[in-house]
Structure formats: C-alpha cells, structure tokens
Amino acid sequence: EEEKSLNFIEEIIEEDLRKGTHDGRVLTRFPPEPNGYLHIGHAKSICLNFGLGQKYNGLTNLRFDDTNPVTEDAEYVESIKRDIQWLGFQWAQELYTSDYFDTLYQYAVDLIKKGLAYVDDSTAEEIAASKGTPTEPGMPTPYRSRSVEDNLRLFQQMREGKYKDGEKVLRAKIDLANPNMHLRDPLLYRIRHVYHHRTGDKWCIYPMYDFAHGQSDSIEKITHSICTLEFIPHRPLYDWCIEKLEIFPSKQYEFARLNMTYTVMSKRKLLQLVNEKFVESWDDPRMPTISGLRRRGYTAASIRNFCDKIGVQKRENMIDVSLLEFCIREDLNKTAWRRMAVLDPIKLVITNYPEGQVEELTGENNPEAEGGEGSRRIPFTNQLWIERDDFMEEPPKKFFRLGVGLSVRLKHAYIVECHDFVKDADGKVIEVHCNYIPTSKSGEDTSGLKVKGTIHWISAPHAKEAEVRLYDRLFHDENPAAADDFKSSINPDSLQIINKAYIEPDLARAQAGKGYQFIRLGYFTLDTKSSPDHLVFNRTVTLKDSWAK
Ligand code: ATP
Ligand code: MG
Ligand code: MG
Numbered sequence: 001e002e003e004k005s006l007n008f009i010e011e012i013i014e015e016d017l018r019k020g021t022h023d024g025r026v027l028t029r030f031p032p033e034p035n036g037y038l039h040i041g042h043a044k045s046i047c048l049n050f051g052l053g054q055k056y057n058g059l060t061n062l063r064f065d066d067t068n069p070v071t072e073d074a075e076y077v078e079s080i081k082r083d084i085q086w087l088g089f090q091w092a093q094e095l096y097t098s099d100y101f102d103t104l105y106q107y108a109v110d111l112i113k114k115g116l117a118y119v120d121d122s123t124a125e126e127i128a129a130s131k132g133t134p135t136e137p138g139m140p141t142p143y144r145s146r147s148v149e150d151n152l153r154l155f156q157q158m159r160e161g162k163y164k165d166g167e168k169v170l171r172a173k174i175d176l177a178n179p180n181m182h183l184r185d186p187l188l189y190r191i192r193h194v195y196h197h198r199t200g201d202k203w204c205i206y207p208m209y210d211f212a213h214g215q216s217d218s219i220e221k222i223t224h225s226i227c228t229l230e231f232i233p234h235r236p237l238y239d240w241c242i243e244k245l246e247i248f249p250s251k252q253y254e255f256a257r258l259n260m261t262y263t264v265m266s267k268r269k270l271l272q273l274v275n276e277k278f279v280e281s282w283d284d285p286r287m288p289t290i291s292g293l294r295r296r297g298y299t300a301a302s303i304r305n306f307c308d309k310i311g312v313q314k315r316e317n318m319i320d321v322s323l324l325e326f327c328i329r330e331d332l333n334k335t336a337w338r339r340m341a342v343l344d345p346i347k348l349v350i351t352n353y354p355e356g357q358v359e360e361l362t363g364e365n366n367p368e369a370e371g372g373e374g375s376r377r378i379p380f381t382n383q384l385w386i387e388r389d390d391f392m393e394e395p396p397k398k399f400f401r402l403g404v405g406l407s408v409r410l411k412h413a414y415i416v417e418c419h420d421f422v423k424d425a426d427g428k429v430i431e432v433h434c435n436y437i438p439t440s441k442s443g444e445d446t447s448g449l450k451v452k453g454t455i456h457w458i459s460a461p462h463a464k465e466a467e468v469r470l471y472d473r474l475f476h477d478e479n480p481a482a483a484d485d486f487k488s489s490i491n492p493d494s495l496q497i498i499n500k501a502y503i504e505p506d507l508a509r510a511q512a513g514k515g516y517q518f519i520r521l522g523y524f525t526l527d528t529k530s531s532p533d534h535l536v537f538n539r540t541v542t543l544k545d546s547w548a549k
Helices: 008-019 040-055 074-086 097-113 124-130 148-160 209-220 229-245 267-275 290-296 300-310 321-335 505-509
Strands: 027-030 059-064 094-096 117-120 169-172 187-191 205-207 224-228 251-255 337-339 345-350 359-364 375-380 383-387 407-410 415-423 429-436 464-471 495-503 516-518 522-526 536-541
Touching: 008 040, 008 224, 008 251, 027 040, 027 209, 027 224, 040 059, 040 074, 040 224, 040 290, 040 300, 059 074, 059 097, 059 209, 074 290, 094 097, 097 117, 097 148, 097 169, 097 187, 097 205, 097 209, 097 229, 117 148, 148 187, 169 229, 187 209, 205 209, 209 224, 209 229, 224 229, 229 251, 290 300, 290 536, 300 321, 321 522, 321 536, 375 505, 464 505, 495 505
Parallel strands: 027 059, 059 094, 224 251, 337 516, 345 429, 464 536
Antiparallel strands: 117 169, 169 187, 187 205, 345 383, 359 375, 407 415, 415 429, 464 495, 516 522, 522 536
C-alpha cells in the first residue's frame, strides 16, 4: 500500500485527537434531505463521512434533514438507505431532524427569552429590504423591538396555527449591519400549513435549515460536521446559535462539492429530467445517481475508489467523467467474466466443416483471475454469427479482419480464411463463406499460421437472443449546468437499443449484479428489468476510452 498524505479534514481530526478534544471521540453524520435520489456527489460525502468514522474508530449517523415537508417523501428515504448500504457503509443511528422539532421549538423559545429572536409580521419583500444589500446596512422592521412577552405569545400562536403561511416568521436578532448577510437577522422559523411525511399535521411551523442543522449536530454530539463550500458564510450563524443556546459545540468544516463533466448534479435538475421524461426514472442508467450507476453496472468498489482518487479539496473543481469510467474499467477488467455477443449480426458459413456437427469448445471465465475462475462450454458449428463490420467487401490495407483472401482467428476456435460471400437482391452482403484450418484449434494449434486479427462469434443454431442497451453521455456540453437552460444540450441519442442481439448460450444464466465483458464490445450487466424470457443487458462502459477529445 502506498502511503497517502492526509487530507485537510483528516489533519483537523488528528489535531483534535492529539489535543484530546471531545475525549478523542469522532462522530460524523451524513445529512441528506429526502427530496431525491442520491447521486455521485453524495457518494463523495458518504465516503468522506463514513470513511472518517471508520478510520478514526468513530461512528457516523445517518440523519434525514427533513425540515421541508413540501418536497420530501418516504420513497426517497428508502432509496437513500438502500444506496448507502450498497456503497458498503452502515450508520450508527438512523435519525430525523423532524424528531427534534420539539427540542428545536424549545431552543427557539430560549432565544426569545434571551432577547435574541423576534416574531416579524413583515412580508417577504419587506424582510428582504430590511436586510439591506452587501454594500448598504439593513434597517430594522417595526417588529424588531417587540417585547419578550409578545414574542413568546406570538410564537406560540404561530405554532398553534393561528396565522396563515407567510403571515409571520421568527427571526434571530443579531446585527442588521453585519458584513455577513447571513447574520442580518436570519429567519429561524416559517409557517407552512403542510402535511409532513413523518410528523403528519402536528406542526405548521418548520425550522429553517440554519436553525435546524447545527442544533441537530449538537443534539447528536457530532464532533465534525462536514458540508460543502457554499455553507462557509453560514458558519458564523452555526456558531452563534450554539454559543447563545449554550449547547454541545459541534464544529462545521467545508469541502469542495463534486462537479463532474457531461452531467448535472443537483437533485432539482435530476428531478426535472425524470418528470419531463428525458430519462425513464431516477435509476435510469444514464443518470449520475447511485441507483442509475448501479443499474448501469458500476460496482460499489469502483465508486469508492473514484471517491478516493478525487480526494478532498478546499476549492471547487470539475472532475472529468472519464476518471469514473477508468475506475469501473479497472474493476471490471479484474472481475468480469468474458463472454461473446454479436450486436449487428451477419452469417459466416464454414464451407469445409461438416454440416450439423457440433463441437464443444471451452473458454476461460476470467483470464485476469488466478485459476481463471473456471470456464464455460462454447458450441461451435459451421453456421456462425459474426459482427457485420468484421467483414468488408473491399477491405483496405491493414484491415485485419475478413474479406476475400483474408484470415482471422475465431476466438477460442479456429483460424478461418474467407473465400466468398453472398449478396441479397438489394446488394447487401448476407453471408460470408470461409474455410477453417483443422490444425489451428486454439490451445493445440500446429498449423504454423499467424493471423493478426481475432474476432468473436456465436454458433447460429445455439445463439440466444437479448436486448442490448448502449449508452452515450446524456449531455453534449461539458458543463450543462452553466448554460441558461441545462436541457438545451441534452444528447437525443444517449440511448441506443438493439432489440435482437445474439449472445452465447451460457449468458442465458447471467447473474444479476455481475459484470460481463462481451469480448471487443465492452462491459455489460443485466438490466433490472431483464427476465429469463426477455434478457436485457446494459453496457456499463466500453473497453477503451473512445471519447473524442
Ligand atoms: P443537491 O444540490 O443535489 O440537492 P444538496 O446538498 O441539497 O444537493 P443534500 O441531500 O442536502 O443535497 O446533501 C446531503 C449531503 O451531501 C450534504 O452534506 C451535502 O453537502 C452533500 N453533497 C450534496 N451534493 C454534493 C456534491 N456534489 N459533492 C459532494 N457532496 C455533496
Ligand atoms: Mg442540503
Ligand atoms: Mg438541495
């Protein structure tokens, strides 16, 4: 194992451990809002938070940040749990910010009693105006000077449902001239008469992110609360609340979110792709979601490895999606079983091989693994399917495949030499005729012949059929989110469906979740919608980086 240098968060933690902060305890949390499926960006946060928990003998909580009942749903909760576990992590406790609503309410009452929060009847516009601008200080609204008694009564009435949405808010009383806009009397609570997927109709006031997040960290005694860079300006408010409430001093640290080329990474945008049917679902194999990547054939190990390679930075950057593809190729090259499939078939007839004879050849499952992980039987006959583009009527120089007078090796079988072909009435080639060399059988070749090309094939009478789905990038733009309309660069050809491909018979027993290398074509896996009567394979990734730069 190569020695890896510490990232800046590990340095902070190791310093805390040296100083004995929190008695050497490390407790992190992963705090998704259940308003969408997790994406590869979340994987970075998961690997970081759970990874730190593991590395420092600590723990990691899963906390659903469910303070916005309008957009949240139990379906998302379930998908998030499934994805984290699939990635290989287990939380110490499953928690919900909504479980802290009573405590958070008490905290708000505490602030009011300390003269540090007030009920404001202003409209949203008036409140925005009261905050001033980055260059101009704000001005108090008439409600800022309300008495503690009035504030306590009004806040309680807000809770009791006496007011309509937007009629009143609770604001912190901090500093309307603070250079940090987040400290200019930020909103702590708002009225929302909506049903919550966990608390039902118990509440009609809901805490704002800034009043819920840090306090939830503190309630759980989180030691290192790690979030993305855009929360840097929120940190003074995070610290202010904890200090004024005199509660456990969790600390917030910020790292750069993952941005990746040729995709979008915000749940809001991903939801639009689903709702507007640009993709089939959240787990469409073109989506950058964990569930989409899984369905596409990505392994958890490849995603963890990717997160490890990109590291943890303090500055925003853009990661090339080809790094993710590199990671899955590296993994599947070691683990995928080799098989043959023909996507665009043309018939090859071996004219000197006895009609009706079947020979059982063998092919190793995995030449990269010690012992090859066993082998499978491959039937061979004089009627084969090969790829249409492995034959050319007028082959150019250096075409090391088939054309009249050219020879190739059929993988795991014999060398064949093409001597003829047949066209249909439209002039389309429908058959390629070859002679095989009986002494050239793979593994026992005494022919002394050398050929440059090896092609894949399937015995036609034994071939099984499958639907095969090939994917391209979902967007043409390297950074679709930078455009006015991110949907303007959607690639209309991101999915190519091959309704009838031929696969070798053993693939009818393909296992869900396992990777297969279709020789020369890429890595494939069974789709979740595949059934024994209708096999469907997804191409995870091509064998080589074929993306033109
Ligand atoms: P989105 O913008 O996609 O809705 P979010 O930050 O609102 O993302 P949350 O559910 O709140 O989504 O995220 C849970 C955790 O995952 C947060 O701690 C957040 O910082 C982290 N996270 C979200 N997106 C990324 C990303 N692209 N890279 C790294 N971490 C991320
Ligand atoms: Mg969030
Ligand atoms: Mg969000």
